[in-house]
Structure formats: C-alpha cells, structure tokens
Amino acid sequence: MSDQMEVYCVSVPGFEAVLLDEVQQAGFSNARIDEIGVSFVGEWDDVWKANIMLRGATRVLVRVGSFRAMHLAQLDKRSRKFPWDIYLRPDVPIRVEATCRKSKIYHDKAAKQRFQKAISETIGCPIADDASVVVKVRIFDDLCTISIDSSGEGLHKRGHKKFVGKAPIRETMAALCLRACGYTGEQPVLDPMCGSGTFLIESAEIAQGMFAGRERTFAFENLATADASRISYLKSLSPPATQANVQFYGSDRDAGAVKGAMENAGRAGVSHLCQFSTHSVSDVVAPDGPAGIVMINPPYGTRISNKKALYALYSSIGKKLRQDFTGWKVGMVTSDPSLVSAMELGQPEQKIPFSHGGLKVALYQFKVT
Numbered sequence: 601m602s603d604q605m606e607v608y609c610v611s612v613p614g615f616e617a618v619l620l621d622e623v624q625q626a627g628f629s630n631a632r633i634d635e636i637g638v639s640f641v642g643e644w645d646d647v648w649k650a651n652i653m654l655r656g657a658t659r660v661l662v663r664v665g666s667f668r669a670m671h672l673a674q675l676d677k678r679s680r681k682f683p684w685d686i687y688l689r690p691d692v693p694i695r696v697e698a699t700c701r702k703s704k705i706y707h708d709k710a711a712k713q714r715f716q717k718a719i720s721e722t723i724g725c726p727i728a729d730d731a732s733v734v735v736k737v738r739i740f741d742d743l744c745t746i747s748i749d750s751s752g753e754g755l756h757k758r759g760h761k762k763f764v765g766k767a768p769i770r771e772t773m774a775a776l777c778l779r780a781c782g783y784t785g786e787q788p789v790l791d792p793m794c795g796s797g798t799f800l801i802e803s804a805e806i807a808q809g810m811f812a813g814r815e816r817t818f819a820f821e822n823l824a825t826a827d828a829s830r831i832s833y834l835k836s837l838s839p840p841a842t843q844a845n846v847q848f849y850g851s852d853r854d855a856g857a858v859k860g861a862m863e864n865a866g867r868a869g870v871s872h873l874c875q876f877s878t879h880s881v882s883d884v885v886a887p888d889g890p891a892g893i894v895m896i897n898p899p900y901g902t903r904i905s906n907k908k909a910l911y912a913l914y915s916s917i918g919k920k921l922r923q924d925f926t927g928w929k930v931g932m933v934t935s936d937p938s939l940v941s942a943m944e945l946g947q948p949e950q951k952i953p954f955s956h957g958g959l960k961v962a963l964y965q966f967k968v969t
C-alpha cells in the first residue's frame with residue numbers, strides 16, 4: 601500500500617484561496633482548492649505537520665480508501681475486508697459519521713451502524729459517541745469513501761485559551777482574516793474591541809513563527825500510524841517566544857474582557873508583545889511608529905431595537921479611524937453592510953462573505969487615507 605494519501609484541510613467557506621496560500625507557504629506545494637477546502641497528496645508526516653503548523657484549517661481529514669457498495673450486504677462484506685488495523689487501535693474508541701447521497705444505500709444511520717459493527721468486530725475497538733477518533737464515510741454514487749479525522753477537537757482550539765468573552769471569533773477565522781488583510785508577522789496589529797484577545801494573540805504568535813498546535817493533542821496521536829517521538833519532535837520545532845520588533849495593542853471597554861485577554865496572552869506565551877488597556881473605542885490612541893492593521897469585530901446584534909445604538913457605534917469607530925489612523929489598513933468582521941457604510945470609510949478594497957455562528961457576515965477591508 602502506498603504511503604501517499606489525499607489530505608484535506610477543511611476551510612471556512614469563502615476563504616479557500618487564503619487557506620491555499622497558507623498551505624503552500626507551509627511547504628505543501630502540490631496543494632489545490634477542492635470542494636471542502638484545500639487538499640494535497642502527502643504522508644502521515646505531512647498530516648502531523650499540517651495539524652501542528654497550519655492556523656487557518658478547521659480540521660485535517662485523511663482519505664484512507666474507498667470501495668463500491670450497491671446494497672447493505674455488500675457494504676458489510678467489503679467494510680469487514682477493509683484494512684482498519686493499519687489505522688485504528690483496538691484500545692482506542694472510535695465513532696463513524698456517514699452520509700449517503702445519490703446512492704442505492706440511502707440510509708445514513710444504517711450505513712453508520714454497519715461500518716461501526718464491521719470495525720468493532722474486526723479489530724475490536726470500542727464504539728463511543730464521544731470518541732475523539734472519527735471515521736467519516738461518504739457514500740456518493742454508490743462509492744463509499746473513507747476518511748479519518750486526524751485533528752479531533754476543531755483546530756481553532758489552540759490549547760491555551762481559557763477566557764472566552766462574548767461572541768469570540770474562532771482562532772482559525774482570525775488567522776484567515778489576518779492573512780487576507782496582508783498580515784505577514786511584521787506589522788503592528790491593533791484591536792480596539794479585543795474581547796478575549798483572539799486577533800492579537802494570533803498575530804503575536806505569527807510574528808514569532810510559533811506553531812498553532814504546539815500545545816495541544818490531536819486525534820492522530822491515538823491512531824495506529826502515530827510515531828510519538830516524531831510527533832513530539834515536530835511540536836518542539838515551534839520557536840519559543842522571544843522579543844520581536846512589533847507590538848500588538850488590544851483594548852475593550854469591558855475590564856473583565858481585558859483581564860481575560862491578558863491571561864490568554866500569558867498562557868500563549870506572548871504577553872510581552874501585547875499591550876492591553878480598558879477604554880471605549882472612541883478613546884483609542886494610535887501607537888507611535890509605522891502604520892499597521894486595525895482588526896476589529898464589533899457587536900452586530902440582530903435585533904432591530906439595537907440598530908440605532910449600533911449605527912452610532914459604527915459611526916464613532918469610523919470617525920476615530922479617519923482622524924487618527926491614516927495609512928493603516930482596517931479588517932472588519934461584521935454582518936450588516938449599512939453598519940459598514942455608517943463608518944464612512946469609502947468602498948471596501950475587498951469583501952469576503954462567510955458564515956459565523958450561523959449568521960452571514962463578511963470580512964471588509966479598507967485602507968484609511
């Protein structure tokens with residue numbers, strides 16, 4: 601059996617090109633965009649690296665095989681012949697997720713049960729609803745394609761965020777937004793509504809070249825293919841926090857959020873690069889030195905009654921940016937184009953729509969002139 605497999609880095613829909621840029625920069629030169637994100641052909645070592653290093657991928661799936669099944673008896677037979685022992689361990693619980701489309705086998709639950717039974721009866725591993733190892737089966741046009749979720753917990757969980765504020769942006773999303781705004785690790789970043797500090801911690805880690813997954817565990821560590829010493833070596837390649845020439849500035853009017861953001865930055869090992877303060881966005885002072893990027897994710901309530909207050913808030917954000925942040929780039933995540941217009945920053949240079957917590961939002965980019 602070849603060591604080369606199709607590896608899928610799942611993307612936030614809308615950000616595929618941004619993720620492709622990151623995946624290629626990380627050294628996976630054969631990567632390309634496909635229907636669920638970015639895929640490349642690689643070995644297990646590449647799967648470990650992708651999980652540990654990438655910041656924008658939601659999770660990393662590994663395609664391990666496929667077979668045709670026209671009916672459940674055939675699925676039973678073929679799933680029992682599948683070489684599960686190459687990938688799964690008899691002592692590690694698993695669960696199967698199955699979807700059927702345009703196939704003679706149309707019942708997701710039946711397919712899932714048959715696969716789970718085949719796996720537990722051939723190699724003996726327990727089946728558990730909360731298992732961290734997930735086998736994903738997609739039955740399309742009578743072809744069963746089998747993938748293993750190598751990540752386990754979503755990759756936005758970096759392993760050091762304990763304080764979670766109101767409506768935090770996911771770390772993976774924050775990293776994609778930063779990259780989409782042209783952040784390279786060399787510009788200062790300021791978030792005047794920083795909440796739990798996600799944009800700042802991501803940007804400070806990127807500036808240091810730290811790996812996103814240096815401090816967490818992954819499902820791939822519990823697979824039969826794991827090489828524990830190689831995996832811990834790969835995690836250890838993440839550079840330690842040192843001094844850097846750039847600084848990251850966070851503020852919020854909520855003192856509790858600022859305290860939580862500082863603690864999160866401390867756990868991530870980047871607090872020496874971050875300056876936090878408690879005040880309203882209208883009292884933000886532009887830092888001395890070169891212009892950088894303002895990343896901002898203001899409240900964008902959905903209730904009509906909030907609208908008036910929100911227009912006033914967005915208008916004051918726009919006023920502050922126009923007055924004091926000439927030359928800076930602005931990356932704003934919000935839902936309502938009319939709130940964006942209230943900032944009077946002109947036409948956005950770029951708009952990337954995406955879904956955030958089930959709500960349609962977009963990343964708007966401006967240059968303050």
Ligand SMILES: C[S@@+](CC[C@H](N)C(=O)[O-])C[C@H]1O[C@@H](n2cnc3c(N)ncnc32)[C@H](O)[C@@H]1O
Pocket residue numbers: 765766767768769770792793794795796797798799851852853854857879880881882897898899913
């Ligand atoms: C959507 S949350 C930002 C979440 C943040 N990006 C994170 O990842 O945790 C909006 C934040 O704006 C803050 N905020 C609301 N009005 C503000 C104002 N006038 N000045 C400063 N911060 C404000 C809230 O306290 C809240 O933390």
